[in-house]
Amino acid sequence: MNIKLFHEAIHLLQGELSPETGIILDLKEEDVLPMADLLVRYDLPSDRQSRLLSIYIAIKLALLRHSSCEGSGEYLTRQVLDGDYLYSFYVQLCLQWEEYELLSHLAPIIKQIQIKAIEGTPEEERLLKGWELFLQLENTHSRASQAI
């Protein structure tokens, strides 16, 4: 089930990326499955699950590309550019799919991840925790609205 979601999200994201970037979504399942596991715990429509996982993959891959920036030449250039593009692209995906609350929620978390990395104490696990909190809050609001 989660593997299926993983492949659907990869397929969706690959279709949205500009072919000119040449970005290959070469994440390992272990990089994404914790988020896929998290998403299926919430009662979300399947197309939204795929969209949310696509957004997560874009951010996760941006983090991975920039964390492996070493050396010089075309390899370094592509790692920098891929990360830059994906950090910008997740914003576009959120706007395109009207995930405004998610964007407002994630922006400070992604910022804090950068701050921690500069301080030499990387905390990339904040990303998954941030998503978990978002899904919890959204679920609570949704239940509260239904109760009213």
Added chain:
Amino acid sequence: MKLDEALNIPLRTVDKEIINIVKFDKDVPRSSVLAKSIVDLVRSGGKRVRPLMVIVGSRFGPSPDKSKVWRLAAAAEFIHAASLIHDDIIDDSPVRRGQSALHVKLGVKGALHVGNYMSARVIELISGYSAERERYAYDLSSLATTQLCLGEYQQLSYLYNYDITIEQYLEKSINKTAQLIATCLKIGAQSAGADEEISDLLYTFGQKLGISFQIRDDILDFTQSSDKLGKPAGSDLRHGQVTLPVLYALEDQHLASSIRSVSSETPIEEIDAVIASIQSSDALEKAENLSQQYLNEAQEIIDQLQEYPAHHDLQILLNYFGGRDS
């Protein structure tokens, strides 16, 4: 007269607003490496063309909300500065505005994260206008740098490619340079409540100005002395970049074969000879003519906006970008 003075925009206030973006970030200690790096970068100077354009754009609207306009202006410079930090890493440039580039001071990863912080901070600030969802969605998508990155990808894929078309060169120039300049004028106008027709005209004006500027920059790479450029003349071609003067020179059958022979393996003396042949051809004049054509089209837009007092500011920008002013 300097551009900021001619536009009557105090640069110190612009700089203060830019520094405030990091200064008022509760997640960043003031004495941190991050805060210091950004403040040093801002204080090292710069013309602040993008913030100035946001402010000029706002002068075309009936109700400029000063604090919002200045915040957008500062955000535009933050995005631009972040891209410069990453450009320096890609180009392995050791110096920025007379100081060691940030990747020299902090290492590649440190500098990358500073640039990422700056972009993320802008997204955080703009997505904070949650009451005005349509407005912030537009501002965010405008300031998103996907197009700028696409321009970089295009530049990378066109290296030593002598078969690219002038249209491809122009598209790359729009993505890399002109789009952000055009966006700055447009979001400034929209933040002040300008009509869509006016903000679209300003966008087109900015795009034409940006393309003209990029072409002139590519010409200067051939015409300015190496002392003034801080790098050898023809540096773009030496690094495989096929710019407009090269494309026009390729139309000359006598020059085409020698230009096409230039690769990353070509000895310096041979490249020097190719560059000299381009310099003495009519390619630079043709490129200058196209740059001028874009300026003329931008001038036509100014003429359409005569009823707005701020059209004088567009004229100042045009003269500045066209090299008719200091």
